[in-house]
Amino acid sequence: MLTQNLFSLIDGERSYPKVEAPCTLREAIDALKKGAQGYVLITVNGMPKGILTERDILRIFLQNPNVDSDIMDYATKNLITCNIMRSVYYAVELMIENNIRRLILIDDKGVFKGVATQEELLGYLERECFKRDIRVGDILKERVLWVRPGTSVREALSIMVENSIGSLPVLDNEELVGIITERDIANKVEPTRLDEPVGKYMSSPVICVEPSRSVSECLSIMHEKGIRRVVVVDNGKVVGVISQRDIARSLEDKSREIVENKLKYAKEILNMVPEVFIELIDLYDHDPIVWMNKKAIGLLGNLIDRDITN
Numbered sequence: 214m215l216t217q218n219l220f221s222l223i224d225g226e227r228s229y230p231k232v233e234a235p236c237t238l239r240e241a242i243d244a245l246k247k248g249a250q251g252y253v254l255i256t257v258n259g260m261p262k263g264i265l266t267e268r269d270i271l272r273i274f275l276q277n278p279n280v281d282s283d284i285m286d287y288a289t290k291n292l293i294t295c296n297i298m299r300s301v302y303y304a305v306e307l308m309i310e311n312n313i314r315r316l317i318l319i320d321d322k323g324v325f326k327g328v329a330t331q332e333e334l335l336g337y338l339e340r341e342c343f344k345r346d347i348r349v350g351d352i353l354k355e356r357v358l359w360v361r362p363g364t365s366v367r368e369a370l371s372i373m374v375e376n377s378i379g380s381l382p383v384l385d386n387e388e389l390v391g392i393i394t395e396r397d398i399a400n401k402v403e404p405t406r407l408d409e410p411v412g413k414y415m416s417s418p419v420i421c422v423e424p425s426r427s428v429s430e431c432l433s434i435m436h437e438k439g440i441r442r443v444v445v446v447d448n449g450k451v452v453g454v455i456s457q458r459d460i461a462r463s464l465e466d467k468s469r470e471i472v473e474n475k476l477k478y479a480k481e482i483l484n485m486v487p488e489v490f491i492e493l494i495d496l497y498d499h500d501p502i503v504w505m506n507k508k509a510i511g512l513l514g515n516l517i518d519r520d521i522t523n
Contacts, residue, residue, distance in 0.1 A: 220297045239280040255288045263288030267399040350424030352463040353453040362412030383415045391415030421446045
C-alpha cells in the first residue's frame with residue numbers, strides 16, 4: 214500500500230476546481246466556494262500555474278485586498294508537483310516537508326494529470342499504518358489556542374496565520390460553544406466584515422474526541438463527517454485540536470518504518486536468488502550503486518557508492 218504509486222489515484226472522469234487566468238481574486242474565491250474542495254487551481258491554457266487555498270485566504274484577508282485585482286497577485290505560484298509514478302509514501306513525505314495539503318500530479322512529460330489531497334493519501338495509508346494504534350493524546354500539542362464568541366474575525370485570523378493553524382475552538386466561560394475554521398472564514402466571511410465576531414460565523418455543534426481515542430478512530434470520524442479536524446476534550450475541558458495535518462506528521466515515522474521493513478525483507482529474499490540484482494539512485498548527473506545482492510558482489514565485487522556509468 215505504501216509503495217503503491219499515485220497513478221492509482223487518477224480518475225479520468227474527475228474534475229478539479231479551476232479558473233482560467235486572467236481572472237480576478239473575486240472570481241477565484243467564488244470558484245473556490247463553488248468547488249467546495251478547499252482550493253482552486255489557476256490555469257493558463259489548461260495547465261496549473263497557481264493555486265488558491267482556504268489557508269491562503271486567511272493571509273490575503275489580513276492584507277485588505279482589492280478583490281477585483283489580478284488573482285496572480287495573490288495565488289501561490291510555486292507549485293509543488295509530483296510524478297504520478299511516485300509512491301503514496303513519497304507523496305506524503307513531500308506534503309509534510311513543504312507543509313501543504315495538495316500535490317499537483319504530472320506525468321513524465323510534465324503534463325497535468327490531477328491533484329492528490331492529504332485526505333486521499335491518509336485514506337490509503339490508514340490500513341497499514343494503524344496496525345498498532347497511536348492514541349490522540351500522544352500527538353496533542355502542549356499549547357491550546359482558543360477564542361471567545363465576541364473575538365473579532367480579524368483577531369482570530371491573526372492568531373491562525375501567526376501560528377500556522379487552520380482552526381480555533383470557541384469557548385464561552387470555559388464551555389466549548391463552537392469552532393472557527395479556515396473553511397468557515399473562506400466561505401462565509403467577506404473581507405469587509407473582519408471586525409464582526411467569530412460567534413456569527415463559527416461552526417456548531419463541534420465534533421469532539423477524548424485523548425484516549427485511537428488516531429485511527431479519529432481519522433475515521435473525520436472521513437465520515439467530512440471535516441479536517443476534531444476538538445479534543447478531557448473531562449469536559451478542551452485540551453487541544455487534532456487535524457489531518459497533525460495525523461500525517463505522526464504517521465511519517467511510522468510509515469517510514471513500514472517501508473524500511475518491507476525493503477529489508479525484499480532484500481533478504483534477493484540475497485538468496487542466483488541472479489544479479491543492483492539498486493541505483495538517480496542523482497541526475499550520476500547514478501551511484503547503493504545496494505548489491507550477494508550474487509552481484511560475488512561476480513562483480515563490492516561496487517557500492519560507485520557510479521554505474523564508470
